[in-house]
Amino acid sequence: MTPLDASWLAAHPLPEPGPDTDKNRRGRVLVAGGSETVPGALRLTGEAALRAGAGKLQLATVARAAMPLGVQVPEAAVFALPANPAGELGDDAGTLLADHLERCDALVLGPGMGAEAPAKAILKPVVAKPDATRTMVLDAAILAAAADMTDEIRAHDGRIVLTPHPGEMIRLMRCDPARIHADPAGLAQEGARRFNAIVLLKGTETWIACPGEGLLLYPGGGPGLATGGSGDVLAGIIGGLLARGAMPRVAAAWGVWLHGEAGRRLAERIGPLGFLGRELPGEIPGLLAAPS
Template identity: 80%
Template sequence: MTPLDAAWLAAHPLPAPAADTNKNSRGRVLVAGGSETVPGALRLTGEAALRAGAGKLQLATVERVALHLGMFVPEAAIFPLSANEAGELGDDAGEALRGYLERCDALVLGPGMGAKAPAAAILKAVIAEPRAGLSLVIDAAPIAAAADLAAQIRAHRGHIVLTPHPGEMAKLMRCDPARAKEDPAGLVHEAARHFDAVVLLKGPETWIACPGEDVLRYPGGGPGLATGGSGDVLAGIIGGLLARGAAPRIAAAWGVWLHGEAGRRLAERVGPLGFLGRELVGEIPRLLAAIG
């Protein structure tokens, strides 16, 4: 086990943008998910991706809220997707998303998706054909669906990041939920090997595993991060760093650190509890500047 701290980050820097960089070379992120019940999740994820340095943002969500989301995030292109009767993404959303993958360098799938979304069908369609240069973050509802798609995930050869909390990890690995508490390092290492992916186990402390590498441990950013929208922000940071060209393990580790340290700063300034998930986003550029 290796601590995820400033020394580790210094030894594993993010790719620096060239002097003549443009918005395409800084990376294109597609965030897909949301629902009529949680329409703002993609705003948090998308803004976090841009704050982490991505150049272009695309948001794909249920058609009845897509226009409103576009008004709230004018920097983004908006792709409307069909909805089911529960107000979640429809059964054909995965096939529609496949048509957008050529336009992005990183896909973040899952923020804002609920239990009544056809997560398995969507995930299966999206990961069916690995593409060179495309990395994915699988978050929220699709994580449980990933349990049945290990072979398809392994076909992406390490370019997928899975972001479960303990309950999602138990479903992903079909194990006793107590394992996430009793042996988090062992469990996350096993999951990374099983899926040939980067896996981070979120919680009061976060564990990050990648096949062939030491497990990283981040001690946590404080209890204030246990708030609605916080995980959406984390997924967006990782997606933005992937789009910039960071390797999946580097993007996951930096994303966890930036998210946690943003929580620490807000706890000092606002209070240990009560800051909002959307307030984390504004801390990201300052943290990048301070340690980059």
């Protein structure tokens, strides 16, 4: 096990854009998810992706939330997707999303989606055609479908990042809940091998496992991060770093560190509890400029 600290970050720097870069070369992120119940989740994820350095942002969500979301995030292009009777993304959303993949470098799928979303129907067409030029973050409710698509995810050859919290990890791995507490490190590594993907097991400590690589441990950014929207921000940071060209393990590790250290900074300035998920993205540029 290796601690995720300043020494590790210095040895694994992020790709930096040159002075002649443009917004396309800084990377294009597509964030898809949300619902009529949680219409603002993609705002958090999308802003985090831009704050992490991505050049262009696309947001795809249920039709009733699309226009308000576009007003909230004027930097983004917004696509309306069909909803089901529960106000979640509908069965056809995955097919429509697959058509948009040609125009993105990284996809973040799942923030703001609930249990009544047809996760399998959405995920299947999205992962059906692996592309060596595209990376993905699978988050939140979409992880429940990943458990049934091991072969499809493996075919992406390590270009997918899975971001479960303990409850999602139990469903993803279909394991005894006791394993989360007894051996989180081993469970994360087993998941990475099973899916041939980066597995980021979130919690008071966060474990980052990658096939064929050493296990990373981040000790946590404090209890204030246990708040609504915090995970949506983390998924967006990772997506933005992937779009910039960071390798999946590096993007996942830097994303965890940036998210945690943003929480530390807010805790020092505001208090250990009570800062908001939407306050985290604003801390990211400064942390990127001077990691310590």
